[in-house]
Structures are given as C-alpha cells and as structure tokens.
Amino acid sequence: xxxxxxxxxxxxxxxxxxxxxxxxxxxxxxxxxxxxxxxxxxxxxxxxxxxxxxxxxxxxxxxxxxxxxxxxxxxxxxxxxxxxxxxxxxxxxxxxxxxxxxxxxxxxxxxxxxxxxxxxxxxxxxxxxxxxxxxxxxxxxxxxxxxxxxxxxxxxxxxxxxxxxxxxxxxxxxxxxxxxxxxxxxx
Amino acid sequence: xxxxxxxxxxxxxxxxxxxxxxxxxxxxxxxxxxxxxxxxxxxxxxxxxxxxxxxxxxxxxxxxxxxxxxxxxxxxxxxxxxxxxxxxxxxxxxxxxxxxxxxxxxxxxxxxxxxxxxxxxxxxxxxxxxxxxxxxxxxxxxxxxxxxxxxxxxxxxxxxxxxxxxxxxxxxxxxxxxxxxxxxxxxxxxxxxxxxxxxxxxxxxxxxxxxxxxxxxxxxxxxxxxxxxxxxxxxxxxxxxxxxxxxxxxxxxxxxxxxxxxxxxxxxxxxxxxxxxxxxxxxxxxxxxxxxxxxxxxxxxxxxxxxxxxxxxxxxxxxxxxxxxxxxxxxxxxxxxxxxxxxxxxxxxxxxxxxxxxxxxxxxxxxxxxxxxxxxxxxxxxxxxxxxxxxxxxxxxxxxxxxxxxxxxxxxxxxxxxxxxxxxxxxxxxxxxxxxxxxxxxxxxxxxxxxx
Numbered sequence: 053x054x055x056x057x058x059x060x061x062x063x064x065x066x067x068x069x070x071x072x073x074x075x076x077x078x079x080x081x082x083x084x085x086x087x088x089x090x091x092x093x094x095x096x097x098x099x100x101x102x103x104x105x106x107x108x109x110x111x112x113x114x115x116x117x118x119x120x121x122x123x124x125x126x127x128x129x130x131x132x133x134x135x136x137x138x139x140x141x142x143x144x145x146x147x148x149x150x151x152x153x154x155x156x157x158x159x160x161x162x163x164x165x166x167x168x169x170x171x172x173x174x175x176x177x178x179x180x181x182x183x184x185x186x187x188x189x190x191x192x193x194x195x196x197x198x199x200x201x202x203x204x205x206x207x208x209x210x211x212x213x214x215x216x217x218x219x220x221x222x223x224x225x226x227x228x229x230x231x232x233x234x235x236x237x238x239x
Numbered sequence: 240x241x242x243x244x245x246x247x248x249x250x251x252x253x254x255x256x257x258x259x260x261x262x263x264x265x266x267x268x269x270x271x272x273x274x275x276x277x278x279x280x281x282x283x284x285x286x287x288x289x290x291x292x293x294x295x296x297x298x299x300x301x302x303x304x305x306x307x308x309x310x311x312x313x314x315x316x317x318x319x320x321x322x323x324x325x326x327x328x329x330x331x332x333x334x335x336x337x338x339x340x341x342x343x344x345x346x347x348x349x350x351x352x353x354x355x356x357x358x359x360x361x362x363x364x365x366x367x368x369x370x371x372x373x374x375x376x377x378x379x380x381x382x383x384x385x386x387x388x389x390x391x392x393x394x395x396x397x398x399x400x401x402x403x404x405x406x407x408x409x410x411x412x413x414x415x416x417x418x419x420x421x422x423x424x425x426x427x428x429x430x431x432x433x434x435x436x437x438x439x440x441x442x443x444x445x446x447x448x449x450x451x452x453x454x455x456x457x458x459x460x461x462x463x464x465x466x467x468x469x470x471x472x473x474x475x476x477x478x479x480x481x482x483x484x485x486x487x488x489x490x491x492x493x494x495x496x497x498x499x500x501x502x503x504x505x506x507x508x509x510x511x512x513x514x515x516x517x518x519x520x521x522x523x524x525x526x527x528x529x530x531x532x533x534x535x536x537x538x539x540x541x542x543x544x545x546x547x548x549x550x551x552x553x554x555x556x557x558x559x560x561x562x563x564x565x566x567x568x569x570x571x572x573x574x575x576x577x578x579x580x581x582x583x584x585x586x587x588x589x590x591x592x593x594x595x596x597x598x599x600x601x602x603x604x605x606x607x608x609x610x611x612x613x614x615x616x617x618x619x620x621x622x623x624x625x626x627x628x629x630x631x632x633x634x635x636x637x638x639x640x641x642x643x644x645x646x647x648x649x650x651x652x653x654x655x656x657x658x659x660x661x662x663x664x665x666x667x668x669x670x671x672x673x674x675x676x677x678x679x680x681x682x683x684x685x686x687x688x689x690x691x
Contacts, residue, residue, distance in 0.1 A: 134258035191267035204350035
C-alpha cells in the first residue's frame with residue numbers, strides 16, 4: 053500500500069503537522085509518512101500581491117514526489133493565492149498527486165482576534181482532508197458539514213467536519229478502485 | 240446537478256484563465272477555456288454555456304465587450320460576467336449596458352464569485368425546470384402523436400377515445416397534410432385492437448389492378464407474374480385495422496368490391512375460388528369532399544354510408560393557429576434531434592411569421608418548413624431569416640394570375656416548374672406544393688411530366 057506524505061514548507065509547527073496527519077489517516081485510511089521539510093517557498097512569492105502563488109508551490113512539489121508516495125500534502129504558514137482570487141486556504145491538483153494548505157488565514161490572529169490553538173488545529177485538519185479529497189477527484193459537496201464542502205470564509209471551515217459524508221466516501225472508494233484498476237493495467 | 244453545467248473562461252492571461260478554471264472545476268463545473276475572443280464565439284456556437292467569464296482587455300483581435308456582444312447574438316439570454324484587472328466606472332457601465340450580468344474586478348473575493356456563480360446557476364436551473372414543465376404541458380396537449388390545444392381537436396380526441404374499441408368504420412376527412420393517418424393510428428392504438436396489426440395503404444398511389452391485388456391478395460397464376468400466392472392487406476390486417484387513404488380516388492369496380500367486404504366481411508383473392516373471412520376494422524380517409532363526389536356520381540352512395548358510420552373532420556391548420564407554436568416547438572425538438580442539430584428554440588419574430596402564414600399544406604407544410612429552417616440555420620435559435628422562404632411564397636400572392644388557361648394547365652405548369660427547381664426531388668416538391676407525395680405521383684402521371 054502506498055502512503056500519503058506530509059511535508060512542511062519552512063517552519064511549521066509540529067502540532068499542526070500532527071493534526072493534519074491524524075485527520076488524513078482517519079479520512080482516507082492511508083498510511084502517513086512525514087518528509088524532510090522543504091524550506092520556505094520563496095520561489096512562489098509575488099512581490100506585488102505580497103502573497104505566495106499556490107500554483108507555483110504545486111509545480112515545485114510535483115518535482116519532489118517520492119516514488120512510492122500516493123499523494124503529497126505541503127503545509128505552509130504563508131498566505132496563498134491563485135491569480136483570479138484574493139486568497140485560497142489551500143490548492144490541489146484535481147485528480148492529481150499534490151496539494152498544499154496555508155495556515156495563515158486559519159489563525160484567529162489573522163482576523164484581529166485572540167489566538168485559539170485548538171480551533172486552528174481543527175481547521176488545518178479539515179482543509180488537509182478537503183485538498184487531498186480533490187486529488188482523489190472529489191468535487192465540492194453540497195452537504196455543509198462534509199469536509200468537501202466549499203469554504204470561502206473561515207466560518208465555513210468551522211461549520212464543516214474533518215470527515216467525508218456518505219456520498220463522498222462512496223465516490224472516494226470508487227476513485228480508489230479506478231486507480232487500482234489503472235495500476236493493474238500498467239503492470 | 241452541477242455536472243450538467245458548462246462554463247467558458249475567456250482570458251488572454253494563462254495563469255488567470257487556468258486558475259479560475261481549476262477553481263470552478265473543483266466546484267464540480269465542466270469548464271472550457273480560451274485565450275481568444277473569436278475562439279470563444281466559435282465555442283458558443285457549438286455549445287450553450289451556463290456562464291461566460293470574459294476578460295475585458297484582450298490584446299489583438301476583439302476585446303471582451305465585442306466578444307460578449309457577438310456571443311449575445313448567438314445566445315440572447317447568455318449569462319456573461321465581465322472580468323477586469325483595471326476597473327473604471329466607464330467600462331463597468333459599458334459592460335452592463337451591453338448586457339453583462341456582472342462586472343468583477345480581479346483578484347476577486349472567493350465568496351463574492353461563489354455567490355455570483357451560485358445565483359446564476361440557480362436561474363439556469365429554474366429556466367431548465369421551466370422548459371421541462373413546458374414540455375409536460377405539450378404532453379398534456381397531445382394525444383398519441385397528435386399535438387393540439389384546439390377545442391375542435393379536443394372533441395376529436397374525445398371521440399377517438401369513445402370509438403377506439405368499436406368495430407364501426409370511420410371516415411376521416413380533412414385537407415392534405417392535416418394528419419389523417421395519425422388520427423387513424425390514434426384510433427387503432429387507443430382501442431383493444433392495439434396489439435394487432437395496423438396496415439395503411441394509399442389508394443390513390445396505385446393503379447386499379449395493382450390496388451386490387453394489394454387489398455385482396457392473389458392466387459398463384461392469377462395473372463402474368465403471379466408466381467406464388469400473396470396475401471392482401473385485408474388478410475394481413477386480420478384482427479387489426481386497415482387504413483385506406485385517399486379512398487375518393489378508387490375506381491368504381493373497387494368501390495363495389497369494398498362495399499361487399501364491408502357488408503359481408505368476406506372476399507376472394509384475385510384469381511381465387513375460396514371465400515375468405517376476416518375481422519378487420521376499416522378506417523378510410525379522403526382529402527376530397529366525398530359527399531360532393533357522391534352528388535357528382537363519382538363515388539357510390541351506399542359505400543359512402545358504409546364508410547361514414549363515424550365521421551371525423553379535421554380542421555385545417557389555418558383554423559387552429561393556436562397550435563402553431565406548440566407544433567413548431569415539437570418539430571424543432573424532434574427534427575433537431577434527427578438532424579443532430581443543437582437548436583434550442585425559435586425567436587418571437589420567426590414565430591410571428593409562422594403564425595401569419597396561411598399553411599395551405601397544413602401541418603405537413605409546417606413540418607417541412609421547420610425542417611428546411613433547421614437544415615440551413617447557423618445559430619442555436621431559429622430566427623426570422625431562417626423562414627424567409629415563407630415570406631417569399633407570401634410575396635408571390637401579388638403575382639398576376641394568367642386568365643387564359645385551364646386549372647389543369649396551370650397545375651401542370653406549377654408542378655413542372657417546381658420539379659425542375661428541386662431537380663426532381665419528390666419529397667421537397669411535395670413539401671413546397673403542400674401536397675402528398677402520392678398526390679404528386681398521381682399528377683406526374685396525369686400530366687406525363689418529366690422528373691427533372
């Protein structure tokens with residue numbers, strides 16, 4: 053069985069990585085491996101927007117996927133964006149291998165509120181499951197408590213859980229079968 | 240639900256285009272992208288997108304506003320969102336004036352764009368629901384394959400239900416193209432003979448001896464070429480229904496034979512000695528006034544009364560104009576599907592042309608007109624210009640009719656000229672002239688016309 057790899061981009065706190073790993077293991081049942089941290093994503097920095105391009109991070113990750121890794125999720129403290137939108141909590145390759153999440157806007161401090169560590173960890177866990185879900189081909193779910201529901205604001209993240217709803221679980225199982233079939237054909 | 244909806248993103252900047260596309264795909268939409276306005280217009284011709292995101296400034300070729308205007312010509316109710324990095328009040332006003340639903344400044348807030356897409360898709364869902372309900376309404380106005388909301392037609396539908404399971408003969412009268420065979424089929428398939436054969440034969444298309452052997456069959460050796468025994472339509476329709484179209488055209492001898500079989504339910508095959516008995520319900524149809532034919536001595540009176548047990552008179556299309564929109568939509572949907580043409584509807588102006596046309600060839604002429612318009616139309620909605628050939632025929636009303644020839648001569652010339660124009664295409668010629676193909680064959684024979 054292949055595993056899902058988690059990697060820090062630069063300095064990312066250990067408890068955040070641990071929370072992400074636990075939620076991924078619970079949601080997808082894959083063994084989780086931690087990779088050596090990859091350093092700050094300076095290559096993705098946009099001086100005009102003062103943010104980091106999530107697409108650049110994904111491109112960077114794609115060249116560094118270990119041979120036996122099923123998926124790679126990067127965790128960064130930097131604020132991420134895609135050109136069309138003012139920010140993103142995370143970004144994934146739909147039906148691909150790599151994904152990343154940002155902790156920047158998951159912290160209460162970002163909104164001028166007092167820190168709340170358990171809340172930040174819970175949000176990170178949910179966003180990690182959400183982005184890895186996209187790599188398995190899952191689209192946004194209309195069930196607001198499913199981890200695959202769309203979050204445009206942090207309150208949407210708080211509303212949902214870190215698990216897949218019944219229908220997304222079925223779609224995930226089908227996606228796994230499809231991946232195994234394709235791997236079998238290649239062999 | 241989302242999986243049905245296609246969105247087109249038009250932006251010359253690849254990162255912008257692709258990032259929006261990826262974000263929308265994650266939301267479950269099917270997204271196409273292009274960097275060029277012209278390509279976007281071409282794509283809009285091929286498929287109806289639920290939403291168009293169009294960048295305002297695109298270098299080279301045509302800009303966002305021009306692209307939007309061209310797309311709106313193809314799809315007047317397209318939902319278009321103009322996107323720009325350089326917002327000014329002027330461009331926003333221009334975009335909205337030209338029909339953009341929204342004006343977005345990039346980078347956009349994800350929540351803003353999400354709500355906007357959600358709102359537009361909600362409207363699209365309502366539009367789709369509306370069109371499904373309209374189709375259900377059409378079904379409510381249809382009986383078997385006949386579509387009408389005309390009061391006289393409703394009476395006919397009611398009569399069909401009442402007489403469907405009787406054995407009585409039915410006489411259907413109506414102008415050419417009003418759907419006499421459809422009514423006959425509706426009677427057959429609504430009654431308890433539905434599981435038995437329905438056989439139709441056009442009496443006008445065949446010579447007397449041929450019609451005789453078609454109706455009654457023949458024995459081996461009955462005439463030169465009768466190499467084996469053949470069953471006629473009366474035998475083949477045993478237990479079911481026999482539909483005799485253009486009954487007014489049959490010869491006096493066959494009228495006598497028919498009268499006998501209707502009275503006694505017994506007949507002989509041509510050249511046969513064995514009397515055969517069948518249980519066949521006869522439905523006859525005529526586009527000429529049979530009562531008048533009786534009056535003129537061209538049709539046997541006793542046969543007329545035998546046939547005219549139940550009488551159905553179908554009104555011509557010009558007397559039930561309220562059915563024209565219903566029928567036009569039905570034909571667009573059906574023929575569009577047959578021709579693999581992705582045409583979704585008809586413009587108000589085009590419908591007005593159809594409503595004002597006189598339809599001498601009735602529903603068949605309307606069907607042919609819609610088919611012709613569908614074949615030549617270049618957009619997703621049938622427009623006035625697609626029916627310009629109808630205006631053309633209307634204009635000919637002003638033509639001065641010759642005052643020195645017989646009606647037969649005139650008919651001869653009109654048919655010959657139309658045949659020449661269509662290079663001998665029978666279906667097209669019949670459609671233009673608004674007559675049956677069998678009637679056309681009959682006239683070609685009558686006037687001895689060349690086919691091209």
